[in-house]
Amino acid sequence: MVTLEDVARQAGVSLATASRVLNGSTRQVGAALRARVEQAADELGYRANIAAQTLARGASNVIGIVVHDLTDPYFAALADGAMRAAATEGLLVMVGTTHRDPEQEIAYVATLNAQRVRAVLLVGSRVADPGVTGRLRDELAKYRSGGGRAACVGQDLLGVDTVAPANREGAAELARALAELGHTRFAVLAGPPHLVTAADRCAGFAGALKELGLPAPHVIHGPFDRDGGYAAAQQVGEDTTCVFAVNDVMAVGALAAYRERGIRVPEDVSVAGFDDIVTLRDHVPALTTVRLPLKDMGARALELALGEDDAVVVEKVAGEVVLRESVRRLV
Amino acid sequence: MVTLEDVARQAGVSLATASRVLNGSTRQVGAALRARVEQAADELGYRANIAAQTLARGASNVIGIVVHDLTDPYFAALADGAMRAAATEGLLVMVGTTHRDPEQEIAYVATLNAQRVRAVLLVGSRVADPGVTGRLRDELAKYRSGGGRAACVGQDLLGVDTVAPANREGAAELARALAELGHTRFAVLAGPPHLVTAADRCAGFAGALKELGLPAPHVIHGPFDRDGGYAAAQQVGEDTTCVFAVNDVMAVGALAAYRERGIRVPEDVSVAGFDDIVTLRDHVPALTTVRLPLKDMGARALELALGEDDAVVVEKVAGEVVLRESVRRLV
DNA sequence: GCACACTTGGAAACCGCTTTCCGGGGAGGT
DNA sequence: ACCTCCCCGGAAAGCGGTTTCCAAGTGTGC
Structure with a gap:
């Protein structure tokens, strides 16, 4: 590899000057030398060694x-x-x-x-x-x-x-919006209990239902991804009218599970997610969700x-x- | 930041020994010193400076x-x-x-x-x-x-x-499979002409049609993403029975465009993509495509x-x- | 008991660059 | 004409490690 020293030698200047020209500095370098250094660097195909810079600069x-x-x-x-x-x-x-x-x-x-x-x-x-x-x-x-x-x-x-x-608040607002539509029997595809995001969304949702005087949702745990939603959806009870998956990809998994079983969404059951993933905007049916400006x-x-x-x-x-x-x- | 020298001093050994213990080396270090060094490093919370290592090791x-x-x-x-x-x-x-x-x-x-x-x-x-x-x-x-x-x-x-x-070959094979199903009037949502992947897929597709003695497809250029597919789909002629989008996300855009206009897929028009993106596996309708082991x-x-x-x-x-x-x- | 090969610890050179510190020269002020 | 001050170039001291080279200590074989 060509080093700064090579460049300096080729240009006939000191290391310090070459450094000042090529890698920025508060100090000025005269036009003549500056040109010589730049030309030498170009001819030699010099690339500063960032590891060395990092070390020397300490940042x-x-x-x-x-x-x-x-x-x-x-x-x-x-x-x-x-x-x-x-x-x-x-x-x-x-x-x-x-x-x-x-x-x-x-x-x-x-x-x-x-x-x-x-x-x-x-x-x-x-x-x-x-x-x-x-x-x-x-x-x-x-x-x-x-x-x-x-x-x-x-x-x-x-x-x-x-x-x-605002996971709790967003989920709570979603719960109120869904209740507003007349839903009362909910299930939550809650993801893993130890994941705070999942737990917060689940808790926020359940809390809002409680405040509304609605029955507690049926909470089903599982993985936080598409397959987790798919699997959890299988365990949702018959009387549930609305399923809240704690994130969009889980919701998509749930939709897939319903489709396979011939259960229509939203006619037979409503499904909502969380995040509003852009990639999913063309999904059918379009997903009710809570938008986050990711x-x-x-x-x-x-x-x-x-x-x-x-x-x-x-x-x-x-x-x-x-x-x-x-x-x-x-x- | 605590340096190797700090560790060496605290352990009462040389820099060389500390380096050998902590950052791997062909050389052995006696058990007693090794323990002292490790303890010192631990007490001080030492983390090797990778920039320095990179510089010294040259890799x-x-x-x-x-x-x-x-x-x-x-x-x-x-x-x-x-x-x-x-x-x-x-x-x-x-x-x-x-x-x-x-x-x-x-x-x-x-x-x-x-x-x-x-x-x-x-x-x-x-x-x-x-x-x-x-x-x-x-x-x-x-x-x-x-x-x-x-x-x-x-x-x-x-x-x-x-x-x-194998973009050309994959697209060609797709063309043959679609022709096999009875399609003859094709359009290609071809992406940008300067993108080699897009061009290859388009060319492979068109080439296979030609070999089969079918009319040349209607080629529509545009961006290589979802919105590009959405826009290009608007320009597809009435008589087209099958649309090939040169990648899956464009195909999804096209499907969205058709859905909005009340054109049914596949009843009114067939759509195929390329890549077999996993995230899209739950798309409705399920996308015909060419799978690549990404x-x-x-x-x-x-x-x-x-x-x-x-x-x-x-x-x-x-x-x-x-x-x-x-x-x-x-x- | 001695020469010899191995181990193992340490001193110091080096990796490539930045930056401080010096010194020389030209411009400006008096 | 002299003194400052400023500008710019270079020498050299790091930055934090790795590794070569030495030297001293430890076994082994005869």
Whole structure:
């Protein structure tokens, strides 16, 4: 590889001058030398060694994003939002996928710390296990004590800047909207009990029903993905008129299960989800859901992480109930 | 930040010994010292500085993946496959999104070169413009001359290891299968003319029709995404019995357009796509398409890039026609 | 008991770049 | 004509590790 020294020698200048010309500096370099250096760099095909720069400067220009599952459009949208924001700041992005294993999340923070990345974004639901959350907090604390910045999209459980979707409130509002349509017998495809996002949505939904004086929903746990929704839908009782899946991909799984069994949606049963995944906008029947501005949330999380402000800020972002054809009005 | 030197001092050993204990080495260290060092590292919360390691070792443990659009499930699947493969090798992943701007691809290769990443994966269709392709080749050549490895998922146009989907052949086979069902009047939602993947699929399809002695399809160009398919579908002539969208997300756009206009699929018109995107498996009507093993392709590309073999290998991967309900038999 | 091969610990060079600190020269002020 | 001040170029000291090279200690075989 051609190094800065090669360039400097070829241009007949010192290392310092070459560095100042090629890699930015507060100091000026005369036009003549500057031209010589640039030409030499071009001829030799010089590319600065960023590892060396990072070491010398003590600051890197990469950020880390840790998501649960990149192929889930929810995370893809969030990550894309953050990546666009990063690009405008001239930052590179390192993406880690935990494949829904919380331990992996901790491991990634450690690795990103070793990389001395400028900031890390933890995207996705926290888990209820205080053990893992504690260890993650510790790892984050270690990272931050070394000057690292961090933010999270999810629950405010890590002591870092957080973009927190209003899961409880959104689910509650959805419940009220559905009740308004005349539904009274509900089931909730609730996802895994330890996933805080899932639990919050479920609780918010059930809480609103209770306030309305309606019977408690039939809660069915299972995986947080499409197949989880598919499987859980099989266990919904006959008398249920409306099913709330705690996220859109689960709702799609449920719709598929109903379709296979010849149960019509919304004629025989209504189905609602949560997130308003863009990729699903052409689904038939169109999904009633709670819209979250995912891209913005990703971008905002990056902003928070990079922000100078030392105070930990938690930003709640509200969801908006979107009624579509997967839900019908009862009488 | 705590450095190796801090650890060594605390443990009362030399820098060399501490390095050997903590960051792997061929050399052995006695059990007593080893324990002291490990304890010191633990107490201090030491994390190796990877930038320094990369510099000293002259080799990094990160790879770069450049995709066109992460929120497109096609790229998400490919990237996920590659990332899983990378994880098993203990490699970190840097992801770049070009948002379909070919210039960005060149810029990313330059940046990843500067990062001295171990390998770069270029995922996605090449463009027909020989100018950009040439500059990209140059940038890649520069990277590889410095010891970098590279591979591509797409067309064999860059002189690097390539995983090449059999776009022409797959589209041709699809055309034959559709003709078999009695279709004769076709339209192709062809995407942008400069995108090689789109052009190949279109050409393969048209070629097969010609061989069968059928009339040439009505070719409609437009963007390569869902909205492109939606828009292009509006221009399809009345007499067309079957529409081939050159990828699945475009096909979904077309289906949406038809649905809005009250045109039934497949009763009034048949629609087929290409890729067999997993996220779309629950779409109604189920999409006839050509299946590509996306995750495997991503993983394979990484393998090729990392492989020791110096010869440039091009691996064609075949697609499999999958007939589903979006297409009907005529007469 | 001695030469010899192995181990194992440490000193120091080095990886490629940034940046501080110096010094020389030209411009401007008096 | 002299003194400052400013501008710009270069030497060199890091940044935090890895690894080569030495030296000292430990066994082994004869």
